[in-house]
Amino acid sequence: MKLDWVDKLSKVVEVKGGISSGDVNTKVEVYPATYEEFAEVVRLCAEEKLKAYVHGFNAHHIGKNVFADVGISTLRLNKVIEISEEDLYVKVQAGASFRELKEELKAHSLTVPFNYGGSVGGFASTNLPSVFTSLGYPKDWLLGAIVVTGLGEVVKSGSTTTKFSSGYKIWKVLSGSLGWLGAYAELNVRLLPYFEYHFEEVKDHERAFKDRALGVIGVKVGGEVKKFAVKKGDGEKLEIPEVFDFSILTIRGKEFEEIEGVNADFCVAYYGLGIVRCLGGTPPKGKKLVKERGCEGDCFNANYTSLKLLKKSLDPEGVFFDVI
Amino acid sequence: MIEELRKIVGDKWVITGEERKLYSFDGFTAVSGEPSVVVLPGNEEEAVEVLRYLFSRKAKVVIRGSGTSLSGATVPLQGEVVVAMTRLNKVYSVEGYEIEVGPGIANAMVTKSAPKDLFYAPDPSSYVVSSIGGNVSHDSGGMRVVKYGPTFNSVLSLKVILTNGEVEEFTPSPFFNPTSIFVGSEGTLGAILRARLKLVPKPKARxxxxxxxxxxxxxxxxxxxxxxxxxxxxxxxxxxxxxxxxxxxxxxxxxxxxxxxxxxxxxxxxxxxxxxxxxxxxxxxxxxxxxxxxxxxxxxxxxxxxxxxxxxxxxxxxxxxxxxxxxxxxxxxxxxxxxxxxxxxxxxxxxxxxxxxxxxxxxxxxxxxxxxxxxxxxxxxxxxxxLGGVPSGEHGIGLEKVKFLERYYNATDLEVMERIRKAFDPHGLLNPCKSFLKEKCQPKDEVFRWLWEWD
Amino acid sequence: MGVGLELDKLELDKCVHCGFCLEVCPTYVITRSEVHSPRGRILAVRLGVKSEGLETCVFCRRCEAACPSGVEYGKAISSYRRADATKKLAHRILENPGLLYASLKVYSRSSSPIALRIKEFVKSYQPPLQYKDENAELLLFPGCLNSVVYRSTVEKATNYLRRFYKVEVYNGCCGLPHYAEGEKERALKIAEKLREAFKGKVVVSLSSNCTAHMREMGLDVFDFAEFVVKKNLPLPQREITVTVHDPCHASLVGLNKYTREMLKRMGAKIVEMEDPSFECGAGGTYFIFNPELSRRIAEEKGRKVKATGVENIISTNQACSLALSLHGKVFHVADLL
The missing domain is CATH 3.40.462.10 (FAD-linked oxidases, C-terminal domain)
Structure with missing residues (x-):
């Protein structure tokens, strides 16, 4: 089927066939190579009343299944622009592979203290927890960004400095919003000196956390929960899957109470981050839940007027697909 | 209006006479304003009632705490009603690594109220007195940001009141959490009623x-x-x-x-x-x-x-x-x-x-x-x-630095921020003339001209 | 404006409005209103605004210790406070402990609000102790309230000091209430009178805020515990667990360390309360004229005392002792002798 808007798109950007991966379905995929192309695509979508869905490797979809007209792939925007050893930040485009970025940083004895198997944009947009639980969420490590709004504006938000009190934190509110409020084109991410790490099984998770391990997690397979501290120094590592079916949100420090009671095939408690993520089984009732996959309706427990106001300001035409 | 306010908070917590001038400026002493009236609600319910009433009357409002802003963020420039949140200083809960507090509590009291082996990391120099509401609104910094990050990294969620009178309490979720936009928004998007903050294990030694x-x-x-x-x-x-x-x-x-x-x-x-x-x-x-x-x-x-x-x-x-x-x-x-x-x-x-x-x-x-x-x-x-820096790292734009926004941002950047402000505050009731503005206010005297205009 | 006032205004102009004084000020902590804060009071004076806050100051001067700019708040603000007739009368009574005793007797039969308020605090009183050794070399200055309300403390201290010195008890007032509550001129006159009386004598004061005030007026006075510690006087051992209140002015001139040292030498166990120098709620005659604020400050103090779980409270200042008696058993260090 030849559609008029596809022609229009092809004039500004490389267009390929859509994807249908079950949870993400698009009619066409476009590959902007510059921020201007990215913005132009979004403007066109707004004009043509098309729904767009921005993604990198499409490896960590969360929320409602997507049926969008245009899939905007960031994979052509994949350059590492600047690595600052003095100021401990990296300026990098959204489509760069997070793993490759970490490899490159390692050569400078630097690192972003997270594990994530997708793009840098996905790392920022999904804001998923990692095993270094005492270091917070990705959102805390984003210093600034170049953002594309739903009106196709290319906007600077934040900076490269650790402190920033000079404007609304648009780049921060986009983190964890899965591309619904706007898309990252470029990110400034805070770095740490490179470190090796390993996992150690522990009995007392609280003690390990208070002794300031890099992180503490609980892994539940079948009925049994094992506790691990993540510590500095090379050694044995645990492979933690990155895709889950649902999450339970809880008070930070109460994750092990939650993981005990949950009925699932496999769960990880991220101690100190207030989240337990699970595969299989049934989400418990009466808890604050995030339905990560196969969800319909309210997936995130986030029916806020404030979010609607943000959507109205950042994507008034509703170009970005409603994953929420 | 004053009568209505008195009914909500009690006579002695509405300051109308000359004494209201004691709220005419904060830690930025180069200029001063004059509030039309100062209200000090005694608890969250009163604060909600006061603000709902003021918003319904389309009254312009400056929300303030201890008044330690160094950018003049709480100076009433247009005869606003000053709502001081200092009496909302309760600790609502301490559980795990979280503490929930009112906006009027002093930063230092957060660690004091926490279990002995935990602490609240952000420590602006004014921490003994500056209030959490102001810390959050400016994304305040301090000495330990270099390792523990600014206030932002320690704010898990907020309870806010919007100018349409709605009260929203956000879940401290990593996904779709509007808390982020309120941190550092200098009281222009809503008023903070509560903050849920992160506590960190103390180091063994320093x-x-x-x-x-x-x-x-x-x-x-x-x-x-x-x-x-x-x-x-x-x-x-x-x-x-x-x-x-x-x-x-x-x-x-x-x-x-x-x-x-x-x-x-x-x-x-x-x-x-x-x-x-x-x-x-x-x-x-x-x-x-x-x-x-x-x-x-x-x-x-x-x-x-x-x-x-x-x-x-x-x-x-x-x-x-x-x-x-x-x-x-x-x-x-x-x-x-x-x-x-x-x-x-x-x-x-x-x-x-x-x-x-x-x-x-x-x-x-x-x-x-x-x-x-x-x-x-x-x-x-x-x-x-x-040199690749920013106009404010931690004190905020306030009234002091509005002109530097046009040096740091381009017109589109400002336009988008303006849309956010307008969406949350369509009638321009919150902290007018300050922070992230597309158009500056008319300077009322030469000092404001020096501050707001380029030569 | 007189030269004195002019100077005091200049002193207040040193305030840079940082607000570091707010959370140490008892009336701010209770009201959380700028009106009742040191910063607010200073601004009221600078702007010439008539403010209720000037009268609600407890005059504990903890704000001075917190002020990075070194504003001498107490000295300057005292010039802008005015005593009304009732306060003046109260000051006159305090100047003469004999008259204080007589007045308390009169009040005990009255049911005026002031009398009732006084009775809440003062449960018993006795005529002041008159004692004088021949060729006395040491003046014991009990302080006005001690003289009549805590006579037994005066007796213990006198008996103790008599073992080492020839002692005379000097019943009188240091002038601090006057200084703090709008009669600065008269306070200066009282200081002059004391200077005469103290000439050539070693003076030991039983009331640490009086000690501090007299020191700041340039008088050479020891606080009781300070004297005992500095002279290395022998002390009995006491098996007792206490928490120590630091009277505000004594704190400013650094007297409270001697109280702790004396307790330590006696083998007492000290459990520290939070913010030991936080106002007790008495504030000289403050508790009489600002009952509501005084009550709430006392409640706050009570919370801090109770948190220690200790029943015995050490207070070296009489007015504080009255206010603290709401929260436990109060002792002067001399009571332990």
Whole structure:
């Protein structure tokens, strides 16, 4: 089927066939190579009343299944622009592979203290927890960004400095919003000196956390929960899957109470981050839940007027697909 | 209106007479305004009722806490109603690594209310008095940002009231959490009613090294060197010679040598880190000592701003932020400016973040001296922006820095921020004339002209 | 404006409005209103605004210790406070402990609000102790309230000091209430009178805020515990667990360390309360004229005391002792002798 808007798109950007991966379905995929192309695509979508869905490797979809007209792939925007050893930040485009970025940083004895198997944009947009639980969420490590709004504006938000009190934190509110409020084109991410790490099984998770391990997690397979501290120094590592079916949100420090009671095939408690993520089984009732996959309706427990106001300001035409 | 407010909070908590002038300015003393009335709600319910009433009457409002803003964020410029949230200072819950507090609680009280082995990391110098509502609204910094991040990283969720009267309580979720947009929004999007904050395990031990340098250049090169050596200190502060000499004349005197001083706090891998830091200090022609009792030095640092009162009755405190790598350059330029313009500029600042705090004294009875201070400040801030920095690292834009937004942002950036502000506050009721504006207000006198307009 | 006032205004102009004084001020902590804060009071004076806050100051001067700019708040603000007739009368009574005793007797039969308020605090009283050794070399200055309300403390201290010195008890007032509550001129006159009386004598004061005030007026006075510690006088051992209140002015001139040292030498166990120098709620005659604020400050103090779980409270200042008696058993260090 030849559609008029596809022609229009092809004039500004490389267009390929859509994807249908079950949870993400698009009619066409476009590959902007510059921020201007990215913005132009979004403007066109707004004009043509098309729904767009921005993604990198499409490896960590969360929320409602997507049926969008245009899939905007960031994979052509994949350059590492600047690595600052003095100021401990990296300026990098959204489509760069997070793993490759970490490899490159390692050569400078630097690192972003997270594990994530997708793009840098996905790392920022999904804001998923990692095993270094005492270091917070990705959102805390984003210093600034170049953002594309739903009106196709290319906007600077934040900076490269650790402190920033000079404007609304648009780049921060986009983190964890899965591309619904706007898309990252470029990110400034805070770095740490490179470190090796390993996992150690522990009995007392609280003690390990208070002794300031890099992180503490609980892994539940079948009925049994094992506790691990993540510590500095090379050694044995645990492979933690990155895709889950649902999450339970809880008070930070109460994750092990939650993981005990949950009925699932496999769960990880991220101690100190207030989240337990699970595969299989049934989400418990009466808890604050995030339905990560196969969800319909309210997936995130986030029916806020404030979010609607943000959507109205950042994507008034509703170009970005409603994953929420 | 006053009658209605009295009905909600009680007579004595509505200040209408001359006494309302006591709320006419904050820590930024170069200008003052005048509130039409001041209201001090006694609890969350009263605050909600007061604000709903004011919003329904389309009254312009300034929300404030302890009034320590250094950017004039709480100065009522248009006869606004000042709603002081200081009485909302409750601790609602302490559980796990979370504490939920009212916006009026002083920063220092958060750690005091926490379990003994945990602490609240953000520590702006005014932490003994500045309130959490203001800390959140400015994304306040402090000494420990260099390791623990700014206030943002410690705010898990908020309860807010919007200008349509709706009260929203956000879940502390990593997904779709609007808390992020309220942090640092300077009271322009809604009023904070509660904050859920993160508590961090205290380190087993902390160690302070005092680095002593003969030139600002050596000191600032050492700052960069420390990070390049793979050390992330838990605090890294600089006091230049001028500020050392001032502090040593104040109540906060610590017996610091009259030189450019770095205060370096480490709280991890102590042995290894100390060795690396010491090497960096030596490599940059510095000397050092490791005080047994480091409290006097940190008190000297924390009291350094107001200690300016010893030499001047008033001063501007800038807080532009540059990349650390640019510290040697900008500090030498500031020294040059100070010489050329004949203005004493004391630098006492968060070197580890590249967050400058040039303190520029002026005589409050002499407009010409204020004008000069504003001009010098403006030049420094512009320079910082041109070096890849930002106009404000932690004090916020307030009324002080509105003109620098057009240097830092382009028209589109400002347009998008304007849309956010308008969406949340369509009638322009919250903190008018301040922070992130596309169009500045009309200056009401020459001081505002100096602050808001370019020559 | 007189030269004195002019100077005091200049002193207040040193305030840079940073607000570091807010959370140490008892009336701010209770009201959380700028009106009742040191910063607000200073601004009221500077702007010439008539403010209720000037009268609600407890005059504990903790704000001075917190002020980075070194504003001498107490000295300057005292010039802008005015005593009304009732306060003046109260001051006159305090000047003469004999008259204080007589007045308390009169009040005990009255049911005026002031009398009732006084009775809440003062449960018993006795005529002041008159004692004088021949050729006395040491003046014991009990302080006005001690003289009549805590006579037994005066007796214990006198008996103790008599073992080492020839003692005379000097019943009188140090002038602090006057200074704090709008009669600065009269306070200066009282100080002059004391200077005459103290000439050539070693003076030991039993009331640490009086000690502090007299020191600041340039008088050479020891606080009781300070004297005992500095002279290395022998002390009995006491098996007792206490928490120590630091009277505000004594704190400012650094007297409370001697109280702790004396307790330590006696083998007492000290459990520290939070913010030991936080106002007790008495504030000289403050508790009489600002009952509501005084009550709430006392409640706040009570919370801090109770948190220690200790019943015995050490207070070296009489007015504080009255207010603290709401929260436990109060002792002067001399009571332990």
């Amino acid at each position: 160690k302070t090294i005092v680095g002593v340098f003969q030139t600002v250049g050596d000191a600032s090169r050492a700052v960069v060197g420390i990070f390049k050596a793979g050390v992330v200190p838990s605090a890294l502060e600089m006091m230049d010679k001028t500020s050392v000499s001032i502090v040593e004349r104040s109540r906060y005197k610590a017996g610091l040598p009259l030189a450019h001083v770095l205060l370096i706090e480490l709280d991890e891998d102590l042995e290894e880190s100390i060795a690396r830091v010491v090497k960096v200090i030596r490599d940059n022609d510095g000397e050092f000592f490791e005080p047994e009792d480091d409290a006097p030095y940190w008190n000297a640092r924390k009291g350094a701003f107001p200690a300016m009162g010893v030499v001047s009755r008033a001063y501007l405190t800038l807080d532009c932020n540059v990349p650390r790598a640019k510290l040697p350059l900008i500090l030498s330029k500031v020294e040059e400016m100070s010489r050329n313009k004949g203005v004493t500029i004391a630098n006492v600042f968060h070197a580890g973040d590249g967050n400058l705090h040039p303190l520029i004294p002026f005589d409050p009875d002499d407009k010409a001296s204020l004008r000069k201070a504003i001009e010098v400040g403006s030049e420094i801030t512009e320079l910082a922006i041109s």
